[in-house]
Structure formats: structure tokens, C-alpha cells
Amino acid sequence: MTTDLHVVIRNQHVAPGILRLTVDGGAAQPVQPGQFHMLKTEAPEPLLPRPLSIHDVEGDLLSFLYEVKGAGTRAIAELVPGHRIRVTGPLGRGFDVQDLRGRILLVAGGIGIAPFRYLARALVAAGRDRLTLAAGFRGLPYGIEDFAGVVDDIRIATEDGSAGIQGRVPVLYRPQDFDVVVACGPVPMMRAVQQGCREAGTRAIVSMEARMACGIGACLGCTTQTTTGMRRVCADGPVFPADEVIFDER
Numbered sequence: 251m252t253t254d255l256h257v258v259i260r261n262q263h264v265a266p267g268i269l270r271l272t273v274d275g276g277a278a279q280p281v282q283p284g285q286f287h288m289l290k291t292e293a294p295e296p297l298l299p300r301p302l303s304i305h306d307v308e309g310d311l312l313s314f315l316y317e318v319k320g321a322g323t324r325a326i327a328e329l330v331p332g333h334r335i336r337v338t339g340p341l342g343r344g345f346d347v348q349d350l351r352g353r354i355l356l357v358a359g360g361i362g363i364a365p366f367r368y369l370a371r372a373l374v375a376a377g378r379d380r381l382t383l384a385a386g387f388r389g390l391p392y393g394i395e396d397f398a399g400v401v402d403d404i405r406i407a408t409e410d411g412s413a414g415i416q417g418r419v420p421v422l423y424r425p426q427d428f429d430v431v432v433a434c435g436p437v438p439m440m441r442a443v444q445q446g447c448r449e450a451g452t453r454a455i456v457s458m459e460a461r462m463a464c465g466i467g468a469c470l471g472c473t474t475q476t477t478t479g480m481r482r483v484c485a486d487g488p489v490f491p492a493d494e495v496i497f498d499e500r
């Protein structure tokens with residue numbers, strides 16, 4: 251893990267409120283799909299960096315796909331080519347590509363699609379050829395074009411019916427049709443994946459989100475309840491076997 255100032259190469263909207271940031275300098279060390287970096291602009295506020303998943307690593311370029319939510323992501327969205335941004339990482343435990351085999355389903359909810367481009371490319375590079383992506387969005391989809399020619403089956407659901415099948419992402423698949431399901435998205439979606447896979451006897455893996463202050467396992471601000479006790483999403487995860495996670499029922 252290193253902290254470096256990277257130069258912004260591109261920072262473009264791919265949809266309203268969704269941008270792709272590309273910085274130079276690549277990753278300081280090999281990046282596992284599903285790992286993340288902590289990003290902080292040179293502006294004094296907000297003080298704390300924000301975690302973003304690795305969207306892709308291509309040659310010397312590192313990219314992030316992100317949704318503008320509050321002050322931190324707004325500050326990142328204001329960057330233009332030539333600006334610099336402090337990037338710390340890679341952090342956390344990502345997906346074990348060697349351990350994902352057979353019929354693999356990637357389930358994305360909204361911006362949860364961000365880590366799947368790099369994961370899908372890594373799976374293809376490892377010889378996995380039965381990849382399905384099921385992605386759900388509230389409105390018009392984004393980031394899907396990144397999967398053309400990488401994933402052989404792309405399924406889309408939108409809540410407003412503007413693309414694909416109208417409804418939420420579980421309408422797109424039957425867990426029993428897959429050997430492993432990998433999910434990233436809002437908690438209700440991941441809870442549905444956990445439950446559906448449990449009933450079908452299909453292995454499931456989730457990438458969790460949490461508010462993070464340090465990103466390196468020191469502050470305990472990101473802990474989540476699991477069957478093996480409280481675990482730090484930043485250092486013990488963000489990727490966990492779905493069955494270990496105890497989702498808050500609220």
C-alpha cells in the first residue's frame with residue numbers, strides 16, 4: 251500500500267451524477283479485483299479521503315467509476331485533467347479470482363457495478379468463459395458498455411422500465427443456474443442475493459460498503475456484524491462470503 255499524488259488524465263460523466271476518473275501512474279503494486287483506494291483531492295475539505303473500488307487498471311492508467319453523493323465525491327467530480335489527487339492503496343481483500351469457477355454470475359446494483367469491469371477482465375484472463383452480468387438500475391443504465399466483448403450474457407433491469415426488464419435485479423436470474431454468485435450493491439439487494447443463494451444452495455460472495463475513516467483497519471469505524479464477530483470492512487473485506495455477513499434488518 252502506498253500514498254501517491256496522481257495526475258488526472260480524464261474525469262468524465264458517463265451518466266448524470268456518474269463519472270469515470272482516470273489517473274496516471276497506475277497502481278503502485280498489483281491490484282486484486284475488488285480492492286479499493288482511498289482518494290483525497292488537494293482541497294482542504296473534506297478532510298477525510300473517500301473509498302472507491304478499482305474500476306480498471308490498464309497499463310499505466312488506474313480508473314474509478316463513481317457516483318456523486320456528497321462533499322467528497324463532489325470534490326473529486328470537480329477535478330479536470332492536469333489536477334492532482336492523493337490516492338492510497340490498493341487496500342482491503344478483494345475477489346479471489348482462482349477460487350471463482352464454473353458458471354459465474356455477477357450481480358450489480360447501481361454503482362455496485364464499479365468493481366466488476368476489472369473482475370470480469372481478470373476472470374476472462376484466468377480462462378473463465380461462462381460469465382453472466384445481471385445489473386439493476388433505478389433509471390437508465392450506465393457502465394454496461396464496459397462489459398461488451400468481456401461478458402457473454404448481459405442482463406439489465408430498471409425500476410422505471412427505461413431499459414431491459416422492468417423490476418429489480420433478482421428478476422434477472424435464478425441462483426440455482428449458477429455455481430457462484432458475486433454481488434455488489436445496496437444492502438437490500440445483497441440481502442436478497444444471500445437469501446436466494448442460501449435457498450438454492452449456491453455459493454455467494456458479497457462486496458460490502460461502509461463509511462470509512464482510515465481505510466487501513468485502525469479506527470474500527472467500518473466494522474460490520476458477521477457470524478465470526480465484528481469484522482472491519484476495510485481490512486477484513488470488503489469481500490466476504492455472503493453467508494458470513496449478518497445484514498442489519500432495518
Ligand SMILES: Cc1cc2nc3c(=O)[nH]c(=O)nc-3n(C[C@H](O)[C@H](O)[C@H](O)COP(=O)(O)OP(=O)(O)OC[C@H]3O[C@@H](n4cnc5c(N)ncnc54)[C@H](O)[C@@H]3O)c2cc1C
Nearest residue numbers: 300301302303315316317319320321322323364459460461
Ligand atoms: C470499499 C468501498 C468501495 C467503494 N467503491 C465505490 C465506487 O467504486 N464507486 C462509488 O461511487 N462509491 C463507492 N463507494 C462508496 C463511496 O465511498 C461513498 O459514496 C463516498 O465515500 C461518499 O462520500 P461523499 O463525501 O461524497 O458523501 P457523504 O457526504 O459522506 O455522504 C453522502 C450520503 O451518502 C451516504 N454514504 C456515504 N458513504 C456511504 C457508504 N460507504 N455506504 C453507504 N452510504 C454512504 C451518506 O450516509 C450520505 O447520505 C465505496 C465504498 C466502500 C466502503
Ligand code: FES
Nearest residue numbers: 465467469470484
Ligand atoms: S475505516 Fe478505519 S478500521 Fe476500517
